[in-house]
Amino acid sequence: MPNSLQAVPNDLKAAIQQAIEIELSTIPIYLYTYYSINRVPDQKKIIADLTNRYIDAGLSTERAAQKAQDVSVQLMVHANKAGATIMSVAVEEMLHMALACNLKRALVGMPKLVGKSPKHYPAQLRGHLPGLEIPLRGFGLAQLEVFKQIELPEVPQPMLKAAPDPTRDWSSLGELYGWISAQITSNVTPPDFDKFKDCPQLGPNQGYYATNNVNTLYYDKNHKPQFTNQDADPKNPHGNVGDLIRIVDVKCALAAIDIIVEQGEGHVEKPHAKDAARPWQKYGDKQVDQEESHYQKYCQLYDELAALLREEGQMDDYSLLAYFVKPVPENPTTAGYPAPIQAVSNLLNAVYTYLYMMTEACYRQEIPKQKEIFNFGMHKGMIFILSTLCDYITSLPLPWGGVAGPTFENYEFDPATSAKSQLVALFNKIPASLNPSANVLARIQTLPDMDIVTKKVLSFA
Numbered sequence: 001m002p003n004s005l006q007a008v009p010n011d012l013k014a015a016i017q018q019a020i021e022i023e024l025s026t027i028p029i030y031l032y033t034y035y036s037i038n039r040v041p042d043q044k045k046i047i048a049d050l051t052n053r054y055i056d057a058g059l060s061t062e063r064a065a066q067k068a069q070d071v072s073v074q075l076m077v078h079a080n081k082a083g084a085t086i087m088s089v090a091v092e093e094m095l096h097m098a099l100a101c102n103l104k105r106a107l108v109g110m111p112k113l114v115g116k117s118p119k120h121y122p123a124q125l126r127g128h129l130p131g132l133e134i135p136l137r138g139f140g141l142a143q144l145e146v147f148k149q150i151e152l153p154e155v156p157q158p159m160l161k162a163a164p165d166p167t168r169d170w171s172s173l174g175e176l177y178g179w180i181s182a183q184i185t186s187n188v189t190p191p192d193f194d195k196f197k198d199c200p201q202l203g204p205n206q207g208y209y210a211t212n213n214v215n216t217l218y219y220d221k222n223h224k225p226q227f228t229n230q231d232a233d234p235k236n237p238h239g240n241v242g243d244l245i246r247i248v249d250v251k252c253a254l255a256a257i258d259i260i261v262e263q264g265e266g267h268v269e270k271p272h273a274k275d276a277a278r279p280w281q282k283y284g285d286k287q288v289d290q291e292e293s294h295y296q297k298y299c300q301l302y303d304e305l306a307a308l309l310r311e312e313g314q315m316d317d318y319s320l321l322a323y324f325v326k327p328v329p330e331n332p333t334t335a336g337y338p339a340p341i342q343a344v345s346n347l348l349n350a351v352y353t354y355l356y357m358m359t360e361a362c363y364r365q366e367i368p369k370q371k372e373i374f375n376f377g378m379h380k381g382m383i384f385i386l387s388t389l390c391d392y393i394t395s396l397p398l399p400w401g402g403v404a405g406p407t408f409e410n411y412e413f414d415p416a417t418s419a420k421s422q423l424v425a426l427f428n429k430i431p432a433s434l435n436p437s438a439n440v441l442a443r444i445q446t447l448p449d450m451d452i453v454t455k456k457v458l459s460f461a
Helices: 012-035 043-056 061-107 141-150 173-184 250-263 294-311 318-323 339-362 369-393 419-428 438-446 450-456
Strands: 217-219 225-227
Touching: 012 061, 012 141, 012 173, 012 369, 043 061, 061 217, 061 225, 061 250, 061 294, 061 318, 141 294, 173 250, 339 369, 339 419, 339 450, 369 438, 419 438, 419 450
Parallel strands: none
Antiparallel strands: 217 225
16 A cells, blocks of 8 residues: 555654655756756747758748748747746745745754755655656756646645655655644644744845746747746735745644645646636636746747647657757766766865855844845855856866766865865866866855854854
8 A cells, every 4th residue: 555545653854854855856957957047049040940941841932031030039939938927836846845845944953955956867756656756957858748747737636544655656746745734733743933043043124035036037929028937026925926934833834835726736636717718727726827836838849849849740850959059968977977067067066065054054143143144145155156057067068979968966065274265276287277166166166155144153063
């Protein structure tokens, strides 16, 4: 009998930590696929190549040129939209991770982030029943199918004899968060919101997680700008949609879970009230028409790409993807790269790990110190340093073909010296022949020094 039907202990701490680690395992694969996309491909080359292809297939020069123009527009829009869509989900996953961290801080203690990402990819999505392998892979139908499985809506099931055990298995993220909600509202073991009530959480209304940014924007075929996330709602009593919630009671806790649920991590699959053909309704009707769920976003991308490939007769020939998808390797490791690229990968992984060190530090700091760490650290780190390094590494050719990609491995800092000083040292190890950006080094030098913060205020032990 599956574990989910067995009587299980109430382990809220493990369940919330698992929810955090699920976010930590999916954020890298979304980012990897995002950085595999060239969002502004060379339209002139696409038109020239396709025109010749259509002429060779028997079309007149005029008809071939017109068809090439039409297909090039579809490719340009799809490439840009795919990037914006995947980044919009990644941004919300970061928000979900922070909301889950707030939940853990409010109920059971410090969230654990450093070293909690998968040690390597492909990884198994922890607890998912049946097993679900998640890889680092470039954009395409296969990866979109994985994304759909991760965000698959919860299907209503008959009442179980016992609550599922999310620390062992769950069939949807909705089931996991539903179990957490049930424990929070339990009359048998009511949660204690007083024990950690004075402990810092990531606070709302600080601009930590922007609902939309330049990376979640794309242009449609009429060159009109389109954002892929819903705009924030200042009337939301628990903080803006796309914003954080300080969790102090059951109502706040459930509101935080609702944001995660409504944005994509656990839906009830039922026909939309206005369109029975659309089975991806969110949990409730409040925001269905304003923003699509993660699952729906990925379904639409998959269907659009499949239709484009099918129209070109390329369901088994992905040459069209070559126009806007970089030839990154699948599940790369730093050890598998040539020594010069290993140096870049080591720095990227160290920056990635340092981001979680800064996030953990925020959970021991009240505003304004927290805001200083987050804005000068996380924003500069994630938006500029990590993004620049991901673009940089995907421009580096590999000897055996294709280009490198970020590995998102946990980096182990040497406790004998400052972690920030080690970031500087890692940058200096990149060969000059690879032309590393001096701006990256300058930004690293402006990051908050976690060793100074920890020695004066806190410990990560």
